[in-house]
Amino acid sequence: MALKATVFKVSIQIADMDRGYYNDHQLTLAQHPSETDERMMVRLLAFAMNASESLAFSKGMCVEDEPELWDKTLSGEIDLWVEFGQSDEKWLRKACGRSKQVLLITYGGRSVPIWWKQNEAAFERYDNLTVTNIPEDAVKAMGQLVGKNMALQINICEGQIWISDENDSVLVEPELLKGEL
Secondary structure, eight states, X not given: OOOOXXXXXXXXXXXXXXXXXXXXXXXXXXXXXXXXXXXXXXXXXXXXXXXXXXXXXXXXXXXXXXXXXXXXXXXXOEEEEEEESOOOHHHHHHHHHHEEEEEEEEOOTTHHHHHHHHHHHHHTXXXXXXXXXXXXXXXXXXXXXXXXXXXXXXXXETTEEEEEOSSOEEEEOOEEEESOO
16 A cells, blocks of 8 residues: 655745845645655755745656756746755766756765765766755754644845744754855
């Protein structure tokens, strides 16, 4: 018997002072049965970091040739392709060839430096690739904010990201490994 995705309703108010972007978004997030709360929150964080009117979640892990989060033009070109985890060079080469900008967000704690050391040289050839790591303690703290209906305020200023709900606040300081945010 197949397990079904869990659906979350998310209302986020984004104040991104670094990009001058201020907007509210109503999102419906589907959490794959194999996805943790922490990973889902990393996806939500990526949305906030790159929010625009055209940024959207795709069908996610179920579709092999699409990113989980992307920003497409009206003509179908991909402006931004966002991947999560510790992708391999072959997959990122494909993404970099299809999109103007590719963002890889890692979040694996102690395994990230080992993975990065193994892949850094190969990734240097891609000028349109940015790699950012979300520290493990921030990922765990974001997981504590999860609820079926979330109302979050996300403030971004000078590279720091504050995520708040009615009870708690989490500080996220992404670590840039390659490229620029």
